[in-house]
Amino acid sequence: xxxxxxxxxxxxxxxxxxxxxxxxxxxxxxxxxxxxxxxxxxxxxxxxxxxxxxxxxxxxxxxxxxxxxxxxxxxxxxxxxxxxxxxxxxxxxxxxxxxxxxxxxxxxxxxxxxxxxxxxxxxxxxxxxxxxxxxxxxxxxxxxxxxxxxxxxxxxxxxxxxxxxxxxxxxxxxxxxxxxxxxxxxxxxxxxxxxxxxxxxxxxxxxxxxxxxxxxxxxxxxxxxxxxxxxxxx
Numbered sequence: 001x002x003x004x005x006x007x008x009x010x011x012x013x014x015x016x017x018x019x020x021x022x023x024x025x026x027x028x029x030x031x032x033x034x035x036x037x038x039x040x041x042x043x044x045x046x047x048x049x050x051x052x053x054x055x056x057x058x059x060x061x062x063x064x065x066x067x068x069x070x071x072x073x074x075x076x077x078x079x080x081x082x083x084x085x086x087x088x089x090x091x092x093x094x095x096x097x098x099x100x101x102x103x104x105x106x107x108x109x110x111x112x113x114x115x116x117x118x119x120x121x122x123x124x125x126x127x128x129x130x131x132x133x134x135x136x137x138x139x140x141x142x143x144x145x146x147x148x149x150x151x152x153x154x155x156x157x158x159x160x161x162x163x164x165x166x167x168x169x170x171x172x173x174x175x176x177x178x179x180x181x182x183x184x185x186x187x188x189x190x191x192x193x194x195x196x197x198x199x200x201x202x203x204x205x206x207x208x209x210x211x212x213x214x215x216x217x218x219x220x221x222x223x224x225x226x227x228x229x230x231x232x233x234x
Contacts, residue, residue, distance in 0.1 A: 002226035005044040005120065007147035008035070009140065009157045009194075012050035012081055014214075022053060023084050032088035034220040035125060039094055043224050044120040046150050047127045048143040049085065051077025071135035075102060078139060082129035083107070095124040101133030101142070113149050120150065140194035144201040155207060156223055157194060158214035163231030164193055178231045186233055193233060208234040 010031065017024030039045055054077035055070075065073075082098045089096040097119045098108040108129060109115065119126050131142040147155045164186075167175040183203035186193050193199065193211060202209055212223045212230035222228035 001038075001041055001043055001224050003043065003153045003224050005046075005150070005152050006038075006224060007046045007048065007143055007150065007152040007155050008220070009143040009155055010047065010049045010214075011159075012052035012054060012077065012139075014053075014158065014160070015049075015081055015084070016053045023081065025088075028084055028088045031214070032085065032092055032094070034214065034218075035089060036092050036094050037221055038224050039123070039125060041221070041224070044123075045125045046116070046120060046146060046152060047085070047125060048131075048139055048146060049078055049081045049127065049129070050139040051075070051079075051081060053077075054080060068135040071131075072102075075130040075133070078131060079104070079107065079129040082127040086127055089125055095122075096127060097124050098127045098129055101128070101130035116146075117150055126150075137197065138195050140198035141201065144194070144198040144205075144207065147207055148201065148205045152207070155194075155202060155209045156220075157209055157211045158220070159211060160213060160215045162213045162229045163211050164191055164233070177229075180232050180234075183233060193231075199233075202233075206234075208232060 015023045015027055017027040035045055051074045055073050086096045086098050099111040099116055100108040101111050103110050116126050128146045131137060131139050132145055143155055163177045165175040165177050169175040183199055186199055210230055210232055212228050213219050
């Protein structure tokens with residue numbers, strides 16, 4: 001494997017499938033199958049998942065909900081997704097732990113860096129829920145932070161397109177994909193790879209980001225092998 005320890009970042013919207021809201025069990029199972037496959041190859045996996053399929057704090061704030069309250073609601077949404085994915089993985093025989101950035105001991109372990117690393121060393125998939133545990137920080141930033149803390153070799157940003165494009169390829173047929181781009185170019189061109197705080201944190205810690213299409217069969221395996229189409233940001 002090109003990468004032995006990864007942080008996989010999934011959007012909450014990815015779990016919707018063709019639905020307009022909520023969780024599509026078929027998509028959750030597809031993701032679990034791919035994670036199980038790379039875990040079987042010996043890759044240590046940390047995972048951060050968003051909550052946009054249920055609630056987004058930023059959009060809630062535009063509708064009159066207090067921003068801090070909205071962000072806390074979003075953190076709870078990520079925990080719902082994390083528990084759904086944990087259930088799917090464990091039904092496939094993959095030992096999984098959910099660790100939460102906010103304390104909820106009856107539901108998940110509280111995040112402790114050393115414990116998280118120990119779980120991964122023992123072969124368990126660790127799902128980091130509730131973002132950073134703080135309002136005003138996205139799950140993109142949580143992914144960059146947790147990846148840095150657990151000494152991951154790469155942040156893998158799973159999407160439904162092949163990589164980062166010059167424009168939205170669904171709207172602009174002339175859009176071309178970058179095979180490689182620097183952190184500075186991402187910020188200067190305002191490319192929607194991850195939010196600016198996450199990009200800055202990855203740049204500071206020399207942590208590359210691989211944007212790839214996880215919806216393709218075998219996409220995650222190809223990514224950890226360094227053999228997938230995608231965009232490398234470093």
